[in-house]
Amino acid sequence: MSGFASRLAWLLAAIVALASPMAQAIDIKPLVSPGGIRYWLVEDTTVPIISITFSMAGGALLDPVGKEGTASLLSRVLDQGAGPHDASTFKTLQDDAAARLGFWAGAERFGGSLRMLRDQRAQSIELLRLALAEPRLDAEAIERQRRATISGLRRNEESPGSIASRTLYRATFGEHPYGRQVDGTATSVGAVTPEDLKALAARQLTRNRLIVAVVGDTNAQDIGPLLDQAFGALPPGDSVPEAPVWSPPPPRSGGRLLTVQRPMPQSIALMSLPGMKRDDPDWYAATVMNYVLGGGGFNSRLMNEVRDRRGLAYGASSRLSYYAQGGVFTASVATMNERVAESIAIIRAQFDLMARDGVTERELAEAKQYLVGSLALTLDSTAAIAGLLHQMQADNLAPDHLTRRRELIERVSADDVRRVARRLLRDDALTIVVVGQPVGLTATE
Amino acid sequence: MISRRTALGGLLAAGALAAPRFASAQGSTTLPHPGRFGVETFSLANGLRVVVLPSARAPVVLHMVWYEVGGADEPAGQSGIAHFLEHLMFKGTQKTPPGEFSKIVARSGGRDNAFTSHDYTGYHQTVAADRLEMVMEMEADRMTNLVLTDKEVIPERDVVLEERRSRIENSPAALLDEAAREAMFGRRGYGIPVSGWPDEIRKLGVAEAIAFYRRFYAPNNAILIVAGDTSVEAVRRLAEKHYGPIARREVAPRVRSDQPGELPRLLVRRDQRVRQPQWGRDFLAPSYRMGETRHAYALQVAAQIIGGSQISRLYRSLVVEKKIAVGAYAGYSAGALGLSSFGFSATPAPQGDIATVEAAMTEEIDRFLQGGAREDEIVRAKRRLVAATVYARDSLATGPRLFGLAMTTGRTAADVIAWPDRIMAVTAAEIEAAVRAVLVPTRAVTTHLLPAET
Numbered sequence: 001m002s003g004f005a006s007r008l009a010w011l012l013a014a015i016v017a018l019a020s021p022m023a024q025a026i027d028i029k030p031l032v033s034p035g036g037i038r039y040w041l042v043e044d045t046t047v048p049i050i051s052i053t054f055s056m057a058g059g060a061l062l063d064p065v066g067k068e069g070t071a072s073l074l075s076r077v078l079d080q081g082a083g084p085h086d087a088s089t090f091k092t093l094q095d096d097a098a099a100r101l102g103f104w105a106g107a108e109r110f111g112g113s114l115r116m117l118r119d120q121r122a123q124s125i126e127l128l129r130l131a132l133a134e135p136r137l138d139a140e141a142i143e144r145q146r147r148a149t150i151s152g153l154r155r156n157e158e159s160p161g162s163i164a165s166r167t168l169y170r171a172t173f174g175e176h177p178y179g180r181q182v183d184g185t186a187t188s189v190g191a192v193t194p195e196d197l198k199a200l201a202a203r204q205l206t207r208n209r210l211i212v213a214v215v216g217d218t219n220a221q222d223i224g225p226l227l228d229q230a231f232g233a234l235p236p237g238d239s240v241p242e243a244p245v246w247s248p249p250p251p252r253s254g255g256r257l258l259t260v261q262r263p264m265p266q267s268i269a270l271m272s273l274p275g276m277k278r279d280d281p282d283w284y285a286a287t288v289m290n291y292v293l294g295g296g297g298f299n300s301r302l303m304n305e306v307r308d309r310r311g312l313a314y315g316a317s318s319r320l321s322y323y324a325q326g327g328v329f330t331a332s333v334a335t336m337n338e339r340v341a342e343s344i345a346i347i348r349a350q351f352d353l354m355a356r357d358g359v360t361e362r363e364l365a366e367a368k369q370y371l372v373g374s375l376a377l378t379l380d381s382t383a384a385i386a387g388l389l390h391q392m393q394a395d396n397l398a399p400d401h402l403t404r405r406r407e408l409i410e411r412v413s414a415d416d417v418r419r420v421a422r423r424l425l426r427d428d429a430l431t432i433v434v435v436g437q438p439v440g441l442t443a444t445e
Numbered sequence: 446m447i448s449r450r451t452a453l454g455g456l457l458a459a460g461a462l463a464a465p466r467f468a469s470a471q472g473s474t475t476l477p478h479p480g481r482f483g484v485e486t487f488s489l490a491n492g493l494r495v496v497v498l499p500s501a502r503a504p505v506v507l508h509m510v511w512y513e514v515g516g517a518d519e520p521a522g523q524s525g526i527a528h529f530l531e532h533l534m535f536k537g538t539q540k541t542p543p544g545e546f547s548k549i550v551a552r553s554g555g556r557d558n559a560f561t562s563h564d565y566t567g568y569h570q571t572v573a574a575d576r577l578e579m580v581m582e583m584e585a586d587r588m589t590n591l592v593l594t595d596k597e598v599i600p601e602r603d604v605v606l607e608e609r610r611s612r613i614e615n616s617p618a619a620l621l622d623e624a625a626r627e628a629m630f631g632r633r634g635y636g637i638p639v640s641g642w643p644d645e646i647r648k649l650g651v652a653e654a655i656a657f658y659r660r661f662y663a664p665n666n667a668i669l670i671v672a673g674d675t676s677v678e679a680v681r682r683l684a685e686k687h688y689g690p691i692a693r694r695e696v697a698p699r700v701r702s703d704q705p706g707e708l709p710r711l712l713v714r715r716d717q718r719v720r721q722p723q724w725g726r727d728f729l730a731p732s733y734r735m736g737e738t739r740h741a742y743a744l745q746v747a748a749q750i751i752g753g754s755q756i757s758r759l760y761r762s763l764v765v766e767k768k769i770a771v772g773a774y775a776g777y778s779a780g781a782l783g784l785s786s787f788g789f790s791a792t793p794a795p796q797g798d799i800a801t802v803e804a805a806m807t808e809e810i811d812r813f814l815q816g817g818a819r820e821d822e823i824v825r826a827k828r829r830l831v832a833a834t835v836y837a838r839d840s841l842a843t844g845p846r847l848f849g850l851a852m853t854t855g856r857t858a859a860d861v862i863a864w865p866d867r868i869m870a871v872t873a874a875e876i877e878a879a880v881r882a883v884l885v886p887t888r889a890v891t892t893h894l895l896p897a898e899t
Binding site for chain 2: 026044046047048049051087088091092095096098100115117143144147148150151152154155157158159160186262263264265266268296297298299304307308309310311312313314334335336366369370372373374376377379380381382383
């Protein structure tokens with residue numbers, strides 16, 4: 001077979017490849033426990049394991065000004081002793097049950113996860129109940145976790161990626177809570193008192209907008225009473241905390257460029273534009289645009305232009321992130337100081353091109369195939385499936401969303417993508433942060 | 446290990462991470478699991494070894510090819526060629542145009558990537574189950590039909606240099622780690638960074654890459670692993686069809702030095718980019734394959750007891766009781782063709798002092814050497830290690846990694862399967878003998894990562 005003919009066969013094979021209906025293979029059941037805890041369940045008996053992921057509204061939004069990092073610190077102290085058990089005993093009990101319990105604080109939610117062996121589920125759930133209902137918050141455990149947090153913050157203080165991200169958040173969100181670091185700063189974490197943590201625990205650990213996802217070797221009869229045990233004793237909570245409305249920075253002709261000088265051979269550039277909320281009608285058009293532009297890994301325009309054609313960087317990518325009150329579109333690249341200006345110029349030119357012409361029909365088709373087909377690939381463990389179920393609930397999506405999502409993606413047209421590109425990729429709304437010793441770039445502020 | 450696009454999260458850091466636990470059925474290579482998971486191995490006539498791990502959770506398969514070649518197999522003066530070739534494997538064949546491999550996978554809704562370590566190089570795709578043959582055909586094609594031209598190779602060399610800047614040169618901790626490896630293993634083999642040295646990378650081109658490719662990329666030097674929604678019969682049929690026709694090629698046995706670098710050594714790196722000091726000490730240690738290999742299992746249990754968790758001796762002593770550190774750990778991985786290391790690390794508390802931490806770490810190590818481990822500590826450590834086997838089975842990727850790592854570093858699938866039993870069989874006396882043989886101050890590299898002097 002000639003090279004050309006076989007080459008064509010390859011491409012055709014790839015184009016006609018239809019995304020499999022894998023997402024529908026997951027049977028999501030929205031349920032209510034005997035005690036009234038709402039949860040989503042996927043029964044999966046592949047391995048005798050059960051994964052639970054849950055969260056409550058709040059997180060870093062509840063941090064008092066000047067005490068940023070309070071929620072994050074609480075998440076680190078919550079598994080450091082509960083009920084009659086000090087930290088070491090509590091860890092030992094987790095080990096003995098082979099249970100994996102952890103908590104986290106996000107910008108707008110506070111949550112945790114528990115992975116457990118099926119035949120250890122009673123013991124494991126009891127540990128979760130203790131941590132939520134009877135946390136000790138011992139002064140010594142608080143100090144230990146505070147030291148660890150401050151040490152971690154110091155480790156990141158001079159990491160170039162972290163500097164770039166902090167600077168960009170500040171420039172994008174200003175004084176809005178989204179501009180804070182969830183982990184706080186050494187000073188703000190130092191200011192958090194044990195009383196602050198106790199007050200936050202009382203306010204945060206409630207059934208207020210509690211979201212629960214369960215995946216694994218169990219069923220409604222089995223897990224319902226256990227969820228009542230874990231969450232049933234929590235107080236209902238008062239109001240649902242909400243972030244204030246966020247207004248993007250005012251437009252500036254040519255955008256903004258901030259530089260942070262650091263002695264490094266390579267500059268890191270982050271670029272951001274106001275994005276959109278998750279429930280925006282154009283969300284999937286934006287998702288397709290992002291995939292073609294820089295979200296599609298080796299299949300994206302940015303990767304082709306910056307990496308493959310010119311060898312300017314190991315990677316160039318973009319993403320859409322969102323909060324309750326807004327969203328951002330960000331792109332990133334890391335290039336040697338002498339050529340970072342070139343990388344940024346190429347990315348800006350790609351933004352302009354996308355805003356002007358949108359995507360080709362072929363790019364559109366390929367993006368849809370990937371976006372529809374790839375979701376199921378991420379569902380390779382009970383924890384991953386529980387994570388998806390949790391996120392869907394946090395995003396106010398319906399249990400049958402995975403079926404609808406496919407339709408919504410397939411409905412996106414090239415015109416939709418061009419419209420959303422024009423709306424988002426505005427040169428005068430662009431903020432660029434460069435960390436390193438960039439050559440040929442002049443900061444605007 | 447470094448990878449083409451993203452680090453495979455903690456894959457090797459969790460070297461001690463457990464294998465799936467299988468009951469072995471005598472007289473058969475099929476080893477059914479008490480649950481719904483099994484593994485089967487077979488070989489093709491051309492020497493390709495095949496591992497199949499069926500799991501019907503989702504209609505998805507993971508397809509991997511691991512080659513028995515890595516950074517430690519590079520010719521002198523060509524550091525980085527194994528990793529560079531890994532990148533170049535995406536630059537096309539007669540059938541697959543340059544850069545199309547990943548795009549074809551993505552168009553099918555799939556994901557792909559690759560990684561390189563000192564001992565192995567791997568390529569993997571996760572795709573819908575009905576796309577298995579497509580990725581297998583492409584992977585088999587590039588096992589023997591790679592086409593390289595300057596047009597593709599030269600920009601990719603710049604990519605590799607940028608990757609090194611991102612991962613190593615922009616990070617004082619990574620630079621210190623690189624120096625520590627060289628001190629531990631000498632300027633050869635494991636002592637040379639997988640990413641290569643920039644002045645040597647700049648001299649690599651098509652000729653070097655193709656020579657390396659011809660030398661090591663052959664079916665008899667590779668392991669095919671398929672996991673997910675498939676069957677042994679289907680994999681056997683497809684593997685015979687696509688990999689079967691590839692000719693066996695003579696591959697010289699790999700050599701690993703059993704000589705250490707210049708030990709003991711103290712390496713201090715002061716850098717204005719450092720805000721949080723870090724202390725480390727690595728002892729030259731055996732692996733499953735080199736040195737006093739009989740200690741390999743006992744050392745894994747020992748590392749758990751000394752510093753594997755928040756209830757370990759180091760964490761309790763330095764972090765909980767003395768409050769001089771915020772973290773204190775020990776770690777050991779036996780999976781290497783050559784020698785390995787048994788490592789300790791500690792992060793001083795804010796306002797803490799690295800000398801105090803060093804003294805306390807040394808004291809705890811000495812206490813362990815003199816007093817050995819208590820029975821309850823041994824029981825807990827083993828339980829912790831073996832419990833991880835069940836969690837390992839929960840993920841599509843973990844099992845294949847364990848088999849790939851083992852089979853590219855001189856072990857067999859049977860060794861992976863026997864791992865939990867061998868861990869459970871470790872005795873207190875074996876732990877004592879192992880740590881006394883390995884934790885010898887004259888065979889250690891100590892590192893201090895510190896802020897610049899003011």
